[in-house]
Amino acid sequence: MTKEGEALIDAYLDGSIDQERGMALQELLRVDPEARAILRKRATLYESLGDLAQEVSLESSRKNDVVGRMHLLPWGIAAVLAVALSTLAFFKKGERSQSEGIVGLLVNEAGARFEEGYGPDEVKFNEGEYRLSEGAIHFRLENGADVVMKSPAAFRIDDSFHMELREGGLRAIVPPSAEGFTVATPGVDYEDLGTEFGVSVDADTGSSELHVYDGQVDAKRAGDAQLLSSVLAGETVAFEDGELKPGATPASGAYLRPGEIGFLRWQSGQEAFVNDADLIAYYAFDPQGDELGLLRNRVLGSRVSDARISDARWVGGRWPGKQALLFDRDGDYAEFDLLGEFEELSIGVWLKLNRLDHELTAIVDSNLWEDGALHFQISRTGTIRAGVKGVESRVREKSNVRMDTWQHVVSVVDRPKKRISVYVNGALASESVITQDGPIIPRACRIGNWLQEPSWPHAPVRALKGRIDEFAIWKRALSQNEVQAQYEAGRPNLLDD
Amino acid sequence: MIRDTPIPSESDSDFVRLLAKHEPEIRAYIRASLPSPHDVAEVMQNVSVVAWRKFSELENPQRDFARWTCVIARFEIMKFRRGLARDRFVLDDDLVEQLCEEGLSESDLRAKRIEQLETCLRKLPRERREFVMEAYAPGASIKEMAEKRGKKPDALYQLLKRIRRELENCVDRQLNQGEAGV
Numbered sequence: 001m002t003k004e005g006e007a008l009i010d011a012y013l014d015g016s017i018d019q020e021r022g023m024a025l026q027e028l029l030r031v032d033p034e035a036r037a038i039l040r041k042r043a044t045l046y047e048s049l050g051d052l053a054q055e056v057s058l059e060s061s062r063k064n065d066v067v068g069r070m071h072l073l074p075w076g077i078a079a080v081l082a083v084a085l086s087t088l089a090f091f092k093k094g095e096r097s098q099s100e101g102i103v104g105l106l107v108n109e110a111g112a113r114f115e116e117g118y119g120p121d122e123v124k125f126n127e128g129e130y131r132l133s134e135g136a137i138h139f140r141l142e143n144g145a146d147v148v149m150k151s152p153a154a155f156r157i158d159d160s161f162h163m164e165l166r167e168g169g170l171r172a173i174v175p176p177s178a179e180g181f182t183v184a185t186p187g188v189d190y191e192d193l194g195t196e197f198g199v200s201v202d203a204d205t206g207s208s209e210l211h212v213y214d215g216q217v218d219a220k221r222a223g224d225a226q227l228l229s230s231v232l233a234g235e236t237v238a239f240e241d242g243e244l245k246p247g248a249t250p251a252s253g254a255y256l257r258p259g260e261i262g263f264l265r266w267q268s269g270q271e272a273f274v275n276d277a278d279l280i281a282y283y284a285f286d287p288q289g290d291e292l293g294l295l296r297n298r299v300l301g302s303r304v305s306d307a308r309i310s311d312a313r314w315v316g317g318r319w320p321g322k323q324a325l326l327f328d329r330d331g332d333y334a335e336f337d338l339l340g341e342f343e344e345l346s347i348g349v350w351l352k353l354n355r356l357d358h359e360l361t362a363i364v365d366s367n368l369w370e371d372g373a374l375h376f377q378i379s380r381t382g383t384i385r386a387g388v389k390g391v392e393s394r395v396r397e398k399s400n401v402r403m404d405t406w407q408h409v410v411s412v413v414d415r416p417k418k419r420i421s422v423y424v425n426g427a428l429a430s431e432s433v434i435t436q437d438g439p440i441i442p443r444a445c446r447i448g449n450w451l452q453e454p455s456w457p458h459a460p461v462r463a464l465k466g467r468i469d470e471f472a473i474w475k476r477a478l479s480q481n482e483v484q485a486q487y488e489a490g491r492p493n494l495l496d497d
Numbered sequence: 498m499i500r501d502t503p504i505p506s507e508s509d510s511d512f513v514r515l516l517a518k519h520e521p522e523i524r525a526y527i528r529a530s531l532p533s534p535h536d537v538a539e540v541m542q543n544v545s546v547v548a549w550r551k552f553s554e555l556e557n558p559q560r561d562f563a564r565w566t567c568v569i570a571r572f573e574i575m576k577f578r579r580g581l582a583r584d585r586f587v588l589d590d591d592l593v594e595q596l597c598e599e600g601l602s603e604s605d606l607r608a609k610r611i612e613q614l615e616t617c618l619r620k621l622p623r624e625r626r627e628f629v630m631e632a633y634a635p636g637a638s639i640k641e642m643a644e645k646r647g648k649k650p651d652a653l654y655q656l657l658k659r660i661r662r663e664l665e666n667c668v669d670r671q672l673n674q675g676e677a678g679v
Contacts (some may be wrong), residue, residue: 012532012586013532015533019586026588030592033599036596036599040603042665043528043529044611045661045668046528046661047521047524048614050534051524051634052615052633053630053632053637054635141623143622157629161624161625162659177622177623180663225666227663294568
């Protein structure tokens, strides 16, 4: 049975066939018993779909309870109703919410460039063709399937369950809601059965490769959907010269993972970040070699020292591969010296809080409590406060931090403008007006803790409970746009706030 | 006020039960020859009325009802076709006769396919199931669905075709497994 023959049968059953194609169908049916059998089969299926859809409609209109009351009606009326209900359109379906044609959203990207006219609408993917010429992307389809690709790649999205890969490779992570998600390639369609897999296509030869990381993927011949192979976790198949054969396991980095995109983006922005002349401390939290007890200040020749880690342990950060320090005991901290006196000072930190155990939790505090001491802290209710001892200010609070999510917090002390600003994820969270000025002299400081005044017998504990994976200090007041740019460059992905 | 209602006879009850049971496959049988759902509905009504009138002539209703109503449907199809306007495509009479003839012996197969279709529909991801149900809902049109979604009708029609193929393959698979005793 040819594709054209099947298309004629569908057009006939859907009532869209014209005279010319009708005659072609007629000729086919006369000579081909298989075509007649398929016609009868599809007539059954399509008619039944109509029945089932009406049942669904009736179900949604159950409040009318027509079916429920049927047994009370005189038999003759019930019989007619029985026929009528299954043949006539009595009920209309309720309106459903629509997503304005968006099929997917960009979750993350690293240096991504698309060919002119072949890119997403900002972060929105609609049905259509895409050509990724540089970088890497991670997008999520409407049904929940995640697709991660690196350049060069050419593909077409038909809908959230079907995409065509013409060039390049992708990793798909398919939740149960997207089971059946299919990646069509030249000659073979890879249909997911709830799993994670990688597919790549060589645009020159049209050959393709499938590696299943988890679950099962069915490789079906394009066109007639004949099952060529069910590929299970750990297996690889290659489609070459019209034949599907076992393939070699791809290298571990062959198909990018979702988290790797954010990490790539972050890494690619490092050079520009460090080149800011006003940056005086930058701890990237990526320990080299045996320097596990140290946060190396990446700014060369700075007056700010490396930070010495005390007890805090290395754990995972914003992305797989990114390191962070876990502060979860009252004695955990990292200490550095910040010498000098400042007119302006900005501190930017990426952190993920687990708990707020104390009335005040330290993000970074100057040791002791002397004039000019710097304090950047979170109240038990989640309000972030930045201040300098000796600098009086009135705080106007706008928003709080959240628990268990990576957030970017920035404090900006700007003495000339008499302002102390705190930003969370690029947005202004609180603002203070300096009413009594004084110098900023941070001296020795602790990240994630505070060295209490020894003479203070009941000094409060301010130990942070959570993770930090990036810490930077500038000797100028960052503008809101700069803070926003920092956040954009480092946010874990593009979907979450 | 309570109104008297006629009490159905045993024979009438049998007829209703059998019609309710076999109606989907009779309609499927008609659909092969009359693709328009409205035509199917009209012919089905005529078949119901004729079958009800003649029900007492049927010697073994439990065994023969499905095939017998299909024979009635075949006559009703041919009768109905004569009244159809010729501005749309219809298959030639001899071909419709042939389809009807071949379809007569497929009553059980139709019933099984319908049963499996329900199973396969349940297996579809929710979004796809809802889409196909919306497409087949009374009064639905692909064009309107496409407008609502801001898509081209052809794209939705292609999607519908793919889902139908999936369902068809699933039904075939289920039936083959059934035959193989799996």
